[in-house]
Amino acid sequence: MARTRKIVLFLLLLFLLSTGVFVFLHSPGFYLSAFDVSGHRQLTEDEVIQLSGLLYGEHLMVAFDNTVRDAITASPWVADARVRMSYPGTVVITIRERTPVALLIIPGSGFYLVDARGFPLAEKSGPGVDWMIITGMSHSDMARDDRPASYRLTTALRVAQRAQDVSLSLPVQEVHVNQQGEVELFMAAGVRALLGTIGADLGHLLQVLETVLVALGDEARSVDYVDLRFERPVVQKR
Numbered sequence: 526m527a528r529t530r531k532i533v534l535f536l537l538l539l540f541l542l543s544t545g546v547f548v549f550l551h552s553p554g555f556y557l558s559a560f561d562v563s564g565h566r567q568l569t570e571d572e573v574i575q576l577s578g579l580l581y582g583e584h585l586m587v588a589f590d591n592t593v594r595d596a597i598t599a600s601p602w603v604a605d606a607r608v609r610m611s612y613p614g615t616v617v618i619t620i621r622e623r624t625p626v627a628l629l630i631i632p633g634s635g636f637y638l639v640d641a642r643g644f645p646l647a648e649k650s651g652p653g654v655d656w657m658i659i660t661g662m663s664h665s666d667m668a669r670d671d672r673p674a675s676y677r678l679t680t681a682l683r684v685a686q687r688a689q690d691v692s693l694s695l696p697v698q699e700v701h702v703n704q705q706g707e708v709e710l711f712m713a714a715g716v717r718a719l720l721g722t723i724g725a726d727l728g729h730l731l732q733v734l735e736t737v738l739v740a741l742g743d744e745a746r747s748v749d750y751v752d753l754r755f756e757r758p759v760v761q762k763r
Contacts, residue, residue, distance in 0.1 A: 554613030557583045561611065564620040567602050567646075573618055576600055577608070585610040588617075601646050627685050627700075628656035629678075631663060643667055643674025643682060657685040658699040677702045680723055684708055691731045694738040695745060710734075714746040721754035733758060 558581060562570045576597045579587060587593060588610040597606040597620060605621040623640040628649065630636055636649040638656065645667045652658060659681045668674040674682070681702045688697040688710065699711035710718040718734050720727075730753050737758050738745045744762075752759040 555585050556614060557581055557585060557587070557616055558614035559616075561615055561617045562620075563618075565622060567622055567625075568600065568620075573597065573620060576603075577616075577618060579616060585612070585614070585616065601644065625656065627659050627682060628652060629659050629662050629667070634664065637667065639667060639674075639678075639682075641682060641686070643678045644669075657689065657697070659685060659702075660699060661702045661704075677704075677706055680706065680708065684710070684720070684723060684727065687727055687731060691728075691735065693731070693735050716745065716748050717750040719750055719752045719754055 557579060560570070560574050560579075562573045565573055568576075576599070577593050578596050579593060588608050593608050594606050597603055597608070597618065602622050603620050604623045607617075607619045609617050611617050623644060623646055625638040625646050626641050627639055628636055629639055629645075630652065636652055638646045638649060639659075640646060643666070659678070662675075662678055662681070666675040666678040668678075673679075681700045685697070685700045688700070693712065695712040695714060695716050697710050697712050701709045701711065703709070706722055708720040708723050710720065712718065720730050723730075733753060734751060737751050737760065741748065741760070747762055749761045749763045752761070
């Protein structure tokens with residue numbers, strides 16, 4: 526008899542507990558009424574919410590569905606995303622965006638913003654003035670989800686970054702890498718720098734280039750190219 530009573534009490538408590546949990550989980554605070562979006566710069570808050578596919582009035586448990594995260598990271602601008610619920614009524618979305626660093630010009634195809642890994646982010650209507658230009662590439666050089674960028678594009682991006690860090694007297698506007706992997710810089714005033722095949726000596730080459738430009742002074746703008754492929758720099762004037 527006592528055992529039966531304990532079983533009945535246990536089942537009653539279990540029923541009350543499960544009913545309470547059900548009622549609690551279906552209270553108004555568990556239905557989506559607000560978004561908290563952070564980490565976005567290129568994308569707007571509304572664009573991130575639209576990517577998520579979430580709708581106001583849905584149950585907050587949708588935040589645990591990996592398809593929501595996958596939908597957000599489907600955007601080329603989004604490198605990673607975290608989605609979680611925050612009671613009452615809020616879904617918190619935190620994203621990490623990719624940062625554009627250069628503009629690839631592919632003849633006959635278009636203009637593509639890429640990040641530091643060579644991953645394409647967006648197609649542009651023209652070159653503009655905000656980005657370092659990289660030429661000599663094709664679509665196959667860009668990174669994809671299933672493969673890294675080509676060695677030539679990786680080299681071009683490395684050179685572009687270092688050239689910006691060094692701040693040469695004549696700013697670098699374009700990095701060109703030919704099919705043999707040889708690098709050529711196009712600087713302000715139409716001056717070119719022939720770097721050849723780049724190895725670990727990139728920093729040294731840029732220092733030598735700056736030394737030559739400083740030594741030339743105002744005459745640097747009348748130079749056709751500076752050839753750094755040999756032991757001593759060769760300066761060719763127009």
